[in-house]
Amino acid sequence: MSGEVLALRSVTKTYPTTPPVHALGGVSFDIASGELLAVVGPSGSGKSTLLHIMGTLDRPTSGDVVIAGHNVSHLSDRDLSSLRSRHIGFVFQQFFLLSGYTALDNVADGLLYTGMALADRRERATEALRRVGLAHRSSHVATTLSGGERQRVAIARALVGRPSIVLADEPTGNLDTKTSDAIVGLLEELNAEGSTIIVITHNREIAEAMPRSIGLRDGIIEYDTAGMPVS
Amino acid sequence: MSVDPRQHNEDQADLLPSKLHGADVLRTAVVGLRTRKLRAALSALGIMIGIASMVAVLGLSESSKSELLAQLDRLGTNLLTVQAGTGIGRGSGELPEDAAAMIARIGPVEVTSVVSTVDGANVFRTDFIPEGQTGGISVQAVSPDLLDTLGGTVAEGRFLDAASSTYPATVLGSVAAERLGVATVAGTQLVWLGDQWFTVIGILDQFELSPDLDRAALVGLAAAEKYLGDDNVPTAIYVRAEPAAIDAVMGVLAATANPETPEEVEVDRPSDALEAREAADDAFTALFLGLGGVALLVGGVGIANVMVISVLERRSEIGLRRALGATKRHVASQFLGEALLLASVGGVGGVMVGYAVTWAWATWRGWGVLVPPIAAVGGIGAAIAIGAVAGLYPAVRAARMSPTEALRIG
Numbered sequence: 001m002s003g004e005v006l007a008l009r010s011v012t013k014t015y016p017t018t019p020p021v022h023a024l025g026g027v028s029f030d031i032a033s034g035e036l037l038a039v040v041g042p043s044g045s046g047k048s049t050l051l052h053i054m055g056t057l058d059r060p061t062s063g064d065v066v067i068a069g070h071n072v073s074h075l076s077d078r079d080l081s082s083l084r085s086r087h088i089g090f091v092f093q094q095f096f097l098l099s100g101y102t103a104l105d106n107v108a109d110g111l112l113y114t115g116m117a118l119a120d121r122r123e124r125a126t127e128a129l130r131r132v133g134l135a136h137r138s139s140h141v142a143t144t145l146s147g148g149e150r151q152r153v154a155i156a157r158a159l160v161g162r163p164s165i166v167l168a169d170e171p172t173g174n175l176d177t178k179t180s181d182a183i184v185g186l187l188e189e190l191n192a193e194g195s196t197i198i199v200i201t202h203n204r205e206i207a208e209a210m211p212r213s214i215g216l217r218d219g220i221i222e223y224d225t226a227g228m229p230v231s
Numbered sequence: 232m233s234v235d236p237r238q239h240n241e242d243q244a245d246l247l248p249s250k251l252h253g254a255d256v257l258r259t260a261v262v263g264l265r266t267r268k269l270r271a272a273l274s275a276l277g278i279m280i281g282i283a284s285m286v287a288v289l290g291l292s293e294s295s296k297s298e299l300l301a302q303l304d305r306l307g308t309n310l311l312t313v314q315a316g317t318g319i320g321r322g323s324g325e326l327p328e329d330a331a332a333m334i335a336r337i338g339p340v341e342v343t344s345v346v347s348t349v350d351g352a353n354v355f356r357t358d359f360i361p362e363g364q365t366g367g368i369s370v371q372a373v374s375p376d377l378l379d380t381l382g383g384t385v386a387e388g389r390f391l392d393a394a395s396s397t398y399p400a401t402v403l404g405s406v407a408a409e410r411l412g413v414a415t416v417a418g419t420q421l422v423w424l425g426d427q428w429f430t431v432i433g434i435l436d437q438f439e440l441s442p443d444l445d446r447a448a449l450v451g452l453a454a455a456e457k458y459l460g461d462d463n464v465p466t467a468i469y470v471r472a473e474p475a476a477i478d479a480v481m482g483v484l485a486a487t488a489n490p491e492t493p494e495e496v497e498v499d500r501p502s503d504a505l506e507a508r509e510a511a512d513d514a515f516t517a518l519f520l521g522l523g524g525v526a527l528l529v530g531g532v533g534i535a536n537v538m539v540i541s542v543l544e545r546r547s548e549i550g551l552r553r554a555l556g557a558t559k560r561h562v563a564s565q566f567l568g569e570a571l572l573l574a575s576v577g578g579v580g581g582v583m584v585g586y587a588v589t590w591a592w593a594t595w596r597g598w599g600v601l602v603p604p605i606a607a608v609g610g611i612g613a614a615i616a617i618g619a620v621a622g623l624y625p626a627v628r629a630a631r632m633s634p635t636e637a638l639r640i641g
């Protein structure tokens with residue numbers, strides 16, 4: 001299956017600080033359904049800014065963002081929340097699990113704002129936890145899990161709503177090499193099952209292992225391996 | 232295929248709005264508070280103390296008021312006393328002999344009972360106690376209808392009647408009986424009264440409207456005249472009048488009792504003292520209610536404080552929830568929900584504690600327990616209102632936080 005899930009056209013972002021920071025200087029690319037790609041670049045190159053804009057958590061200063069057929073600039077804040085609740089999944093470097101909840105309820109909260117009933121949310125969460133290999137940990141409280149397990153829970157939470165696109169910001173940034181490899185392996189598996197995933201990383205090794213990578217430097221695309229033969 | 236971003240104007244059509252069920256707001260609030268138990272408990276405690284004190288104050292004042300009203304009801308508010316003033320310029324201590332008859336002629340007067348102090352007569356347990364040690368017990372000559380007029384009751388034996396009023400028989404007031412060491416009328420109990428033995432035929436319960444008589448030995452008017460040389464000149468007259476005309480009667484009593492020197496007559500309405508007590512209680516109730524209100528306010532400030540801290544601490548949670556699709560309104564409702572839950576828990580706890588305090592105190596005092604329903608409903612209502620006010624600012628603050636700022640962890 002293919003088709004555009006995300007399109008960026010000349011996206012710029014200037015933070016109105018003094019002096020203003022030009023974090024993105026005209027970024028354009030398309031992402032098709034079922035892709036797995038990395039956005040790679042040094043610290044301060046604008047990766048997180050780009051992720052926030054792709055995830056509709058922030059609006060671009062200029063340019064257009066189209067997600068799952070919706071042009072972000074035409075949508076109200078409320079509509080953007082709706083878009084996120086159904087079409088976008090996030091994975092963060094710091095996991096951001098809720099400490100008072102079990103693994104299962106952390107995942108189920110990925111569906112909290114869809115209006116789905118609690119029993120259905122839990123059923124879907126159980127399924128998502130099984131998919132990331134954590135079925136046996138579902139009743140454990142989030143704070144008792146290891147870093148790798150927490151990130152798996154976070155990934156399950158991002159996937160549970162079957163979003164059009166999953167955005168992961170440095171998902172392995174807080175993990176050791178071995179755990180990090182396992183997480184990347186999991187993302188590859190999930191992609192093979194059909195999920196569209198964008199991984200943001202400053203780790204070139206991870207980026208090079210991905211089918212496609214976009215290099216970012218000073219807010220500008222340095223390279224995009226789309227269309228190039230995969231090595 | 233490529234997409235022209237500018238062609239997507241009708242997008243909203245298939246975009247289902249994100250929503251949050253009320254039950255989930257409650258669940259989220261419960262978990263949110265459960266993960267910060269101590270803090271939640273302490274801030275709920277503030278509200279609880281405020282509500283508990285207000286409910287207890289209302290409950291106690293209502294219970295004591297109903298007790299007082301029951302007392303007034305029992306004793307009636309239509310009893311008036313007419314007494315001869317004593318002291319320089321205030322009178323001789325005696326009323327005119329025909330005062331009772333004159334008063335009885337006032338239309339709305341229902342009954343009159345005469346009391347005449349027997350001067351110089353003392354009461355002793357035996358005949359060899361020195362004259363000076365009277366124990367503060369006076370001897371009063373009374374008519375048999377006095378007990379009914381005063382609404383008094385007999386603890387032991389019986390009261391004076393037409394027959395016993397002519398014999399050397401006496402009925403002791405509660406304090407007098409205690410001081411004389413007469414606990415029963417069984418057998419033949421004698422007391423040394425005015426140089427001769429009198430038989431104790433009855434002991435009275437405490438008078439609630441005329442405590443003077445508690446410290447008296449009562450004898451019949453005829454007996455007083457015959458055995459003690461009393462002149463039967465009234466020193467006090469107890470009057471029951473129609474309740475509707477009580478003020479009018481009060482106005483003419485002095486002049487009727489002693490037309491020549493009405494200023495030497497003291498007219499009293501004993502139930503006024505009880506009513507004054509009720510008014511005093513009301514003033515105290517208002518004061519304590521005010522203090523309870525202050526406690527409640529402090530509790531509210533405590534909740535606001537805890538919620539503001541909570542919002543700052545949970546920035547990443549707010550960011551995460553926005554990323555999961557929460558609208559500003561959803562975020563606000565979560566924090567408002569927590570504040571309301573805290574306050575309602577405090578309010579319900581406060582009402583229960585207030586009830587318990589009222590129950591314990593009223594039971595101890597032997598009153599009926601009476602907490603006005605408005606105190607319970609109002610208490611919980613006030614707590615919820617305080618929670619809403621206290622939670623509003625933190626909730627708005629949480630909602631206004633930009634998602635990217637909330638996610639940037641420092």
Ligand SMILES: Nc1ncnc2c1ncn2[C@@H]1O[C@H](COP(=O)(O)OP(=O)(O)OP(=O)(O)O)[C@@H](O)[C@H]1O
Pocket residue numbers: 015017021022023041042043044045046047048049050202
């Ligand atoms: N809210 C903000 N206000 C002002 N400047 C900002 C803001 N957020 C980011 N910036 C600036 O924009 C630039 C890009 O930041 P961004 O966080 O996107 O970089 P990054 O590639 O994610 O870096 P890192 O790898 O360190 O996470 C930086 O110079 C940063 O200082």
Ligand SMILES: [Mg+2]
Pocket residue numbers: 047048049
């Ligand atoms: Mg970053």
